[in-house]
Structures are given as structure tokens and as C-alpha cells.
Amino acid sequence: MTTETHATHHETAGEHHGMGHVIPVPVLIAVFLALIVLTVITVVASYLPFGELETWVAMGIATVKAGLVAAYFMHLRYDNPLNAVLFVFGLVFVGLFVGFILMDAEQYNPDLIEIRTPASN
16 A cells, blocks of 8 residues: 555545644733733732632732643634543542632631730740
8 A cells, every 4th residue: 555545545535644733823822911911910919819719819810821821822712622521520529629628628727817826925
């Protein structure tokens, strides 16, 4: 089988072995600027008093940033929709596990504050 016949066979079988989806430069620049803005928002949010929501706000911003990176720089937006569904399910399960850990950590938070505060003599 010659190379030309081999390539034609794969093209007709629906296989694709070429480059990935090419994203226009303006889209990449827009995503980059969005990531920069979200990073600035993260820094500003670290100085704001959100109380018990500080961790959740930081995790929410980080999730949006991770979603942008996965969608555009990892090309999930242009890939098979099943891969995006699997990515979202993975995020949901990670969110559940982190949520359970944070709920458990909240239970022991008063004990940790007592340990950090020096005892008065």
C-alpha cells in the first residue's frame, strides 16, 4: 500500500491525524486578558473581608480561570462534546470533595484559633 493510498484510506474512514483546531489570535488575546483580569480580581478579593466566604470566592474565581484555560488553551471548546462533559463531571466531583473537606475543616476552626492565640498568663 502506498503512502497516498494509506492517507486516502484514513481520510475516508473519518480519522483525523492533522493539527488541532486553530484559534484566532484575537480570541487567544481576549482569553489571556480575561485571565489577567481574573488574577487581579483574585488579588483584590484577598484584601476584602468576605468572612466565611473567602475560600469559596477564591475557589470560584480559580474555577472560572481553569475553565477558560481548559476551553481555549486545551481546545475543549472545539473538541468532542463528550470530553467537555467529562471535564465538567470531573470539576463537579472535585468541587464536592473539596466542599466536604472545607465543611470538616470549619468544624475544627475554633480549636485552631485557640491554638494560634497565645495563652494569657
